[in-house]
Amino acid sequence: MKISDIAWLEFLHIKKDRRLAAVLFLIPALYLLIFGYLYSAQKVRELPTLVVDEENSYLSRELVRAYDQSETFRISGFALNETEAQKEIDAGRAQIVLIIPAGLTRDLKEGKSPAIMTLINGSNMIIANAATRAANEIVATFGAGASLKVMEAAGINPEKARHTLQPLLFRYRVLYNPTFNYTNFLLPGLLGAVIQQVLLLGVALAITREKEQGTWIRLLQSPGGLKTVLLGKGVVYFLVGCLDSLLTFALLHWLWGVPIKGNGLLLLVFNLLFILALVAVGLTASLFSRTQLEATQVTMLIAMPSFLLSGYTWPMLAIPDPLKPLSFILPLTYYTHGLRALVDRGQGWQALKVDVAAFLALIFLCWLLLKKFATNFAEKQENNPVGDE
Numbered sequence: 001m002k003i004s005d006i007a008w009l010e011f012l013h014i015k016k017d018r019r020l021a022a023v024l025f026l027i028p029a030l031y032l033l034i035f036g037y038l039y040s041a042q043k044v045r046e047l048p049t050l051v052v053d054e055e056n057s058y059l060s061r062e063l064v065r066a067y068d069q070s071e072t073f074r075i076s077g078f079a080l081n082e083t084e085a086q087k088e089i090d091a092g093r094a095q096i097v098l099i100i101p102a103g104l105t106r107d108l109k110e111g112k113s114p115a116i117m118t119l120i121n122g123s124n125m126i127i128a129n130a131a132t133r134a135a136n137e138i139v140a141t142f143g144a145g146a147s148l149k150v151m152e153a154a155g156i157n158p159e160k161a162r163h164t165l166q167p168l169l170f171r172y173r174v175l176y177n178p179t180f181n182y183t184n185f186l187l188p189g190l191l192g193a194v195i196q197q198v199l200l201l202g203v204a205l206a207i208t209r210e211k212e213q214g215t216w217i218r219l220l221q222s223p224g225g226l227k228t229v230l231l232g233k234g235v236v237y238f239l240v241g242c243l244d245s246l247l248t249f250a251l252l253h254w255l256w257g258v259p260i261k262g263n264g265l266l267l268l269v270f271n272l273l274f275i276l277a278l279v280a281v282g283l284t285a286s287l288f289s290r291t292q293l294e295a296t297q298v299t300m301l302i303a304m305p306s307f308l309l310s311g312y313t314w315p316m317l318a319i320p321d322p323l324k325p326l327s328f329i330l331p332l333t334y335y336t337h338g339l340r341a342l343v344d345r346g347q348g349w350q351a352l353k354v355d356v357a358a359f360l361a362l363i364f365l366c367w368l369l370l371k372k373f374a375t376n377f378a379e380k381q382e383n384n385p386v387g388d389e
Contacts, residue, residue, distance in 0.1 A: 035308060037320055044130045044318040048076040049096040050085045055104040063116070066142045067098055072134035086119065089175060090345055095121045095317075096131050115169040116143075122174035123344040124315050125185045136170045143168030176344045184258050188343050189312035191248045192335045195241060196278055197303045203237045203282025204295035212291055230370060234279050241275035261346030270342065270352060273359040274335045280366035281331065287373050302330070312336035334358040 014021050049067060053060050068075040076094060079085035085097040097119035107114040118135045122128040177184050207229075210216040219229050249267075252258045260267065282299070289295040308314055309323060310332040319327060327333050334355035341351035 034305060034323065034326075037323065043072075044127055044315055045071050046074040046317070047072060047095045047127060047131055048093065048317070049073040049098060050088055050094045051075060051078045052080070052082055052085050052097060052099045053078065054102040055100050057105050059105045059108075060100045063100060063104075063142055064098065066138050067135075070134055070138055072130055082119070086175070089119065089121050090347060091351070092341070095127055096135070098135075113169050115171045118170070118172040120172055120174050122177035122180065123185070123340050124312075125177070125180060125182065126313070126318075127315055128174055128177070128180065132172055132174075135172065139168050139170040183256055184344070186313070187252055187256060187258055188339050189307065189310070189336045191252060192274070192312075192332055192339060193303070193307045193310075195244050195248070195275070196306060196332055196335075197299070198244065199237055199241050199275065199278040200282045200285070200299040200302060201296065202240065203233070203279055204286040204289065204299050205292050206233045206237065207283070207286035208289050208292045208295040226370075226373070230283055234283055237282070238275055238279050241278065242272065245271045245275065258343070260343050262342030263348065266349065266352075267342050270335075270338055270356070273356060274331065277331050277359045277362045277366075280363045280370075284366045284369050287370065306330045306332040309333070310336045312340070331359070331362060 014024065051064050051067075053064065064075060067073045073096060077088075079088065079097070082097070082099060085094070085099075088094040089097065099117040099119065101114055101117070104114050116139050118131070118139075120128050120131045120135075174180065207216070210219060220226055222228070249260070249271075253260055281302070285298045285302075286295050289298055305326070309319065309327045310330055311319065311327060312332075316324075316327065316333075316337075338352045338355035341347040345351070
């Protein structure tokens with residue numbers, strides 16, 4: 001056959017296979033639209049910001065207003081002290097803390113340069129970079145104006161005041177990742193994405209391979225039936241996932257030096273639940289796929305958007321509202337949230353409740369679908385018994 005003949009036959013095959021045609025022609029454009037919309041804001045906005053106002057004066061309230069009017073910050077509340085405010089950051093209810101020292105107005109009148117402290121959640125470098133830059137600009141701009149007003153109010157000639165401005169000093173402390181280490185920020189989330197892709201694909205292909213080889217019905221008619229088949233294949237990939245997790249976390253910590261601040265046992269249990277959820281999703285996807293190609297396409301649809309929409313790289317608070325429902329159905333969203341709480345912030349069980357509940361709900365939903373499949377298959381076997389192949 002000529003090259004043109006082979007090419008024409010392949011084109012006809014793609015045309016006939018609607019799912020393959022969609023993957024080749026529609027998925028790239030769809031993903032580009034999703035990711036383009038994801039980054040349409042171009043930067044993070046409205047970061048929840050707590051205020052510790054030790055000055056409580058007209059000047060300090062004006063500074064708080066300056067932060068609130070910025071598109072980067074949103075004043076979400078006030079705290080009595082730095083310790084209380086940091087607990088709110090630990091719990092994920094705030095990203096930034098503005099600390100205004102007592103004596104701000106007095107120091108400006110005396111020609112001193114008081115320092116404004118900003119605490120920043122550094123577990124996400126996009127948030128940390130945006131907050132540091134915006135806070136520095138606000139303090140510098142506000143400080144110059146406030147100093148000028150104070151000096152003029154004290155009777156200093158405006159021209160002289162402009163030449164003797166004592167600006168506010170910008171001080172900040174980045175929590176959890178003070179060195180802005182990109183390895184600490186990116187690798188743990190990438191680890192989860194890799195494990196997800198490997199397990200989903202491995203489990204999905206394990207069953208569709210039996211279908212393509214013609215041994216699927218024989219396995220289902222063996223003693224124990226579908227339950228035995230699913231448990232037998234699921235156990236293997238669950239153990240593979242456990243081994244992968246141990247190996248990658250060992251490399252993460254010992255080779256790349258990423259600190260793991262949380263409880264090791266809790267991290268292990270959390271990973272086991274994530275792996276179990278992935279195995280359940282993979283088994284479900286494979287049962288409703290006829291071929292290995294279809295199973296690969298289904299798992300690709302899950303894996304491709306997961307890393308960006310999970311909130312690990314691009315913050316969840318910056319994801320457009322129409323895309324958030326898609327984020328909330330992805331297992332990686334809950335894994336990366338819990339992983340950041342354990343690895344970066346060293347938090348405990350309380351920080352993982354939502355994530356664990358999501359994994360358990362996903363496992364339960366997959367179990368219902370698998371049970372439904374088993375029931376339907378048993379009914380078909382009763383009505384149309386098939387002998388061994």
